[in-house]
Amino acid sequence: MNCILNTGRSVSQGVSVEHKGSEEYRSVASACLLNTVDMLVLGIEDGARVRISSPAGQVVLTARSSDGVARGEIFMTIGPYANHIISSETHGTGMPDFKNQKVDVEATDEPVLSVGELMEEIGGMRYDH
């Protein structure tokens, strides 16, 4: 399903922002808010996993239904999960399309990666402490 990805801040993201290795942060940052009708169309329930793809990449997230999100839109908190699929094009402004990324949403059984795993996907190395 084609959607527009919108991102923003949230309290729970802010509370755990300095603990990116934590389970709390993972669950906040990897949640994908969808309109309930869109979830019906996709045939998934709250808590199911979805794969979001864009020309920049793809990432697996946990779907959450939200009435505040319009149809054809998905919402995520800012962070490494959202950024895994956002293009780095800035149209000459320095600012990527954090609120206006075209993506494809599909149901999946694959697992949600940790922040460390995401970073390893792009050449990093986890630091466990």
Place this chain on the structure above:
Amino acid sequence: MNEILVKNACVIDPIRGINGDIMDIAIRDGRIVESVSDRAEIIDAHRCLTLPGGIDSHTHVCGTKVNFGRYMSPEDMRAGRTRRHGRMHVTSGYYVPTTFGNSYRYSAMGYTTLLEGAMAPLEARHTHEEFTATPHQDMLANTLFDGNWAVMDAVREKNIPKTAAIVGWTLNAVKGYAIKLTNPGGTEAWGWGEDLTSIHEKVPHFEVTPSEIITTMIRANELLRLPHSVHLHCNNLGKPGNYQTTLDTFDLVPDLNPDRQTLYATHVQFHAYGGGTWRNICSKAEDITRSINSKPQIVMDMGQIMFCRTMTMTADGPMEFNLHCLHHNKWSNHDVELETGSGIIPVTYSKKSAVNCIMWAIGLELALLTKNPWQCLLETDNPNGAPFVKYPEVIGLLMSKRYRDEECATLHADTERRTSLFALEREMDWHDIAVMTRAGQAKALGIVNQGKGHLGAGAEADIAIYPIRTDSVDPAREYRKVVEGFQKTRFTIKRGRVVSRDGEIIVDGANATFWTNALIPEDIRVDNDPEFIRRFQEFYTVRMSNYPVQDLYLPRGRRVDTEAFS
């Protein structure tokens, strides 16, 4: 021990009554002394013009609105850029340069002390941070009280000691030097998008008039025994016909202090307009100077404009909005809770504009028609009238009728009819210029006894040696040489160190910041007044304990204690 001997200097030191004598100046450890040992470094001035370091008694170089002027103007930043080389950091900007740009260029022109014209108390910490990054000049901050709620309440109660106590506490808290009133009362009205049009109109809600604020603050200033007088930006700035407001304001001023003026009226050019519209605006410099010439208790500065693009920035928010409605360029505004306002817009002063030509003429008329140069100081309200790098041209115009005539020939045709400038023959001499660019400022600011503005033994060794031979240059004819000479010193010496040579900065700076500390009797101190504290905590958005500027923001703070209430 660090010693320098400046030899063969042609010294003009108006405060000590020296006018062009060839003499030596001995310096030890930052101060001027009677003599030095034979190990002193020798600087040969070759009979060049040698003056106390320049002092600007009204300039906008540091703080919230100045920085916003930079922030909103990448086009200007691109205009004045220089690379890092030697001791000099990168600089950007022409009319609102970066702090290092301001400091280097002032230093190259021989300026060693600057008074920042407007600091909002709530944002004082910012001003002091930029002072530290303006390393080659000693700094002082005019502190804004024009829309201060506590002050207006005390004025309404006609309580001069309480007014003084509020001012004293605030200056101490924010490390300010003097009282600044910018469009008194008008900046509070601007909180509602309104302005005041007369000094007898009441401020909304506060029920006080500008005239009451000004007169009470003058009394409070003297009660605090502050070194400087009240520093006033009159109401109705920049409006045709405003000269009457200015004259009415001057008539309020008593003569209360034997050592200096009782009122410092700043950038009076902007307050000397006749007529009633932009179409019939004319000069009222003659009326203004007639008043000044009969009132030794008032000192003013010119507020000269020069033809160029520049940035206007002032606490006078409503004036900037009016100007914005004329210019339709970008407009910034920044009102400060319980204290004041501010506005910023870029402008271009053009010879094609009759209004601009008249403004240019008025500034010069004010200087030329004021009999006593100690009463009309040279500045451009940097950068409002022009960036300070234009001062040498202003000096040239004041010293040469020929230069003025050549300029006048290029102006809008209405200028001659609507000003008196073309008829003025006066040509100022070197001594007049020395008064109008340092000695007069030192006296007006009350810093002569801090060792500023003169070269007597014990003074701070702030010295400017210009590549000008007064015995061979005729300023009336060779005004180009005068302008060039004042643009770049041979040597600028700051507190006993050569900081600038031929325009090149050669050391890291280490400036000082002067601030006043009035000793106020315990029983009227506002920090002991529960009502003052309650209102502060309730209506400011910072806690009273987080308001004062800590001493560490002034790495070389120079506290000036005053025997207030004595």
Place this chain on the structure above:
Amino acid sequence: MIINDVVCPFCGCLCDDLELEVEGDRILRVQNGCSLSEATFMNDTRLPAPIRRTASGWEEIPYADAIKETADILRDSDRPLLYGWSSTHGETQSVGVHIAERIGAVIDNTSTVCHGPSILAIQEVGHPGCTLGQVKNRADVIIYWGCNPIEAHPRHMSRYTTFATGFFVPDAQRERTIIVVDTRRNDSGGIADEFVQIEPGGDYAVLSALRAIVRGKESIIPKKVAGIAKEQLIRIAGICTNAKFGAIFFGLGLTMSRGKYKNVRNAIELTDELNRHTKFVISPMRGHGNVYGSNEVFTWMTGYPFAVDFARGIAFYNPGETTAVDILRRGECDAALIVASDPGAHFPRAAAEHLAKIPTVLIDPHVNATTALSRIQIPCTAAGIDAAGTAYRMDGVPIRLRKVIDRGYPDDAEILKKIYDRLNGELGP
């Protein structure tokens, strides 16, 4: 020990009325703060010591070695990028600019992916604003546009707007009209008197419609603009022009959506227009505690608020070219120093990916996503917790962050000064 009037360094509100109970190097309790503030002070887990990436994992190294290696990396780099700066104090930012100038680096701060577009708009049309106390004491109309204060600035409404008692607004809840404009109905929208739900990407059109109505041209407005009924637009324009004092606060909903800085420009021009009828101000909701400070410090030192490139010797500024995401996307920089921020988490994938390819050093108290992309991380104090310094509130009011405990870490300004001194020593005059 109880410490009063503590400043929270987390977001641009810089609330300065917190009460902390501390004991030795531990904070026991935070009062008056929001949940973000509590987490900032209470869950402050630090990287214990400098670490260096090895072929198979990470090793701890002494500070001196970490500092020397960082200086070496920067010295040997042809096109270094210095990025971050918004969660630390002004002195650190100032040393950062000096380093950038010294080595000809690009220096950028987090406003590049936050309110950078707002700055571009301000550079076109200016910024009619004020300090937050003006709003608190006077405003009877508040508009939150494309921002979500309840989530991102949880005390903004209680300290400065909706619920704050002001001098001329003694009964705030009754006397203030709150308008929330967003593409999504969020919690902030829930407490609005008027909620305006715009179709995604429709902000520019709605702002233009409001400007037209304020100028008396309502006849040209179609029945719906970006999903908003004309009646509602007319009603909102009326609320604005009849306000005694109106304030617009806007967020990333304007800066990051289609149109970016042009949206902000339009909002500022609406404010300008409204000033011809009444008093109106507009302000960006700045995110990081001291992001505005990084703009201020960069500006007085270089002339530009962000994205400053010293490669030519002079300060050069060209957003879109000298902005961090663009430099990384083009794979242009060959070393990076990240201070007090987390581009690993907050930059698009391709930009973050480049950080892992080049020697990247992170100076930050916490382990974050960028840690994994770095070659070295040097832990330091956290400004406002174990370091004092200046921060600028979202409205430009400078506030001194306090040091409330000592945890034995070096200040990031000290670390950077040592790096700067090394560079100066090695590079000569």
